[in-house]
Amino acid sequence: MFETETIDVLPGAGLTETYVVTLQQGENGVAWVINEALLKEFKETNPSNVTSFLERDISRRTEVLKGIAPVYEMLPLYPIIKIEEFIKIREVFINKEREENLRAYRERKAELYQRYAGRYVVIAKGEVQGVGESFDDLKYVALDANHRFIFKVEPKEKVGVTLRWPIKTK
């Protein structure tokens, strides 16, 4: 077990109970330490795919820390997470992977239609990850990604959507 001591990674930010994970210094190095009580509450109030995203995120950060500790000047790149921040971080990951997958789809679209017409394809992590005969064949492919395209390779009618509800612009 880690003997914990808080590092002031973000001066003035304060490490309060609202944090799910905190970066802490122990005798053997630095680690992300999970606030189990908060994580339990988070799991109870969020769908399982959200909590598994958080767990994967913590695991990724831990891997990164193994490589960089104790190079503390790099730590602000991997700050402590508040739940609200986590939601934003998740969106950044999703958007980034969506763009990579979109690029992969557009680059290979002609080839996909030539080789796999009528079949189903999964694109994730910027690559074609699987081809199958049905949606169910591919349901569990690349579930560790943050974004996937899963679709039947067939010509689609371009549908235009209309909307009258007022939109919110950031």
Place this chain on the structure above:
Amino acid sequence: MADKDEISWPYNHHPGLGIRLRTPSGEEYPSVNEDMVMVDTGYSGEIFLPRDLYQSLGFNMWEDPEFEPVGVADGTSGHMIVSYGYILIPKLRSEPFPVKVHTWYEEEKDIDTVLIGIEFIKTFKLLFDGPGNKVCIL
């Protein structure tokens, strides 16, 4: 007085239906009962989700790579991301309705409410009972 077999939802401001959403992986929202969702006849799709809810439920894992162009009443335009899922209407039947799920592609745009559009309500005969302040499925 309401018929005991009537399938209806009372409303105050906007007419709506009581639904539950299901992702292809079986995740449901809400996990029990139903949530009231607004019926918007100005929206031509099946169901629109605000980005936070869309991502929380993991619809980003079931997307189609072909986005759909959208025209807004204020003259602006953009694109809808298309994903797939199911709508359950617990009061009506236990089998889910497969639907196309929309959310905004452009990061700077969003709508902060769930909308059911006319493509979905084509499935039913709906009565908007104004005097009774309720929506009924006939």
